[in-house]
Amino acid sequence: MTRKNKQHEKWLLELTGIPTAAGCEHRVIDWVKRWARKRPSVFLRPDQFGNLELRRRGSRSTRPIYFVAHMDHPAFVVTQLKPSDRVAAEFRGGVRKEYFTNAKVIAYGSNGLTRKGLVSKRLAQQHPDHACGDQYEIHFKPQAAGVSIGDVITWDLTDPHICGDRLYTAAADNLASVAAALSAFGEISKPSSVNTRDVRVLLTRCEEIGFVGAFAAASNNTLPKEAELIVLENSKSFSDSPIGAGPIIRVGDRLSTFSPHLTYQLSQIAGEVQAKDKKFTWQRRLMPGGACEATAFQACGYDTACICLPLGNYHNMNEQSHRIAPETISVSDYHGLIRLLCVIGSQARRRSDDMSLKSSLARNFNRHKTKLI
Ligand SMILES: [Zn+2]
Structure with a gap:
């Protein structure tokens, strides 16, 4: 395992073991503040509701891209x-x-x-x-x-631990996403990284009681209106969205569907990563087992997509034993998510028009238009 991956797993184990609840996310907030203090190039700003925004010092574009994750758990x-x-x-x-x-x-x-x-x-x-x-x-x-x-x-559940490719932990949803967001942001915001987009992280509160922190952020100018949002989630795995088959570009949830344009771009990027490395796997699914903050941000007018990790024992419910149990995710899915986020963040100068579905259709049209005559 690389030193980088080891570090990302350490943060995964530390964060998913922190006790948290909607409205009582202070222990996670303290961890993130300590993480940010060690990185002089990172600027952390709480909004008026206690959601945390992290960005590179001095960044001020009008169209940043945000990795979003919530800090609470049932x-x-x-x-x-x-x-x-x-x-x-x-x-x-x-x-x-x-x-x-x-x-x-x-x-x-x-x-x-x-x-x-x-x-x-x-x-x-x-x-x-x-x-x-x-x-x-x-x-x-x-x-x-x-x-x-x-x-x-x-x-009262087991301390977070990794066994084979599986993480077992009290609160993968959504502290594993907080760990993935910070891991990717940490890589992208290293002084040695050049030519990256203005990537920021938004860590929200009170998601588990109906996207309360996300709605507050979206309706009170915590984020620029032109921002693009990638909401990170852990979402109940089904037989067609198995754990271990890679991070999932989530096209929607139980309540709504997300930005077709941004979702298409993310799928294109994931496909390109896989074309270069066959070991990289990813999935594209609806994931209707629950709803996520992407629905809230999209409803408030933000261009929003979602990437999630397939989750076992969703909200600590083991549907076989009908007992409370640790949540579980695949560690390789987690590393795949971080890798995908790093590539998304480094697509700096790429014009989004070149990556739209319409421009792809137009290229095909130009190739074949004579057949219409
Ligand atoms: Zn949840």
């Missing part, structure tokens, strides 16, 4: 302290209710303290199908001392 947030060994906590994210019965959890106190517990019962429900917004009682043994309102409680 988890509980403590809302009420109860006598002795119990707390009430709100679940923030899309997980079906049957997975909660007696599920093991772990609370992360602001002072670094952790406490193990069990989901004991549902206290209040918001939605008949999934648990987003529901209140649960969490039971700690021997006691809940040290757990405070606002603390994050996650499923």
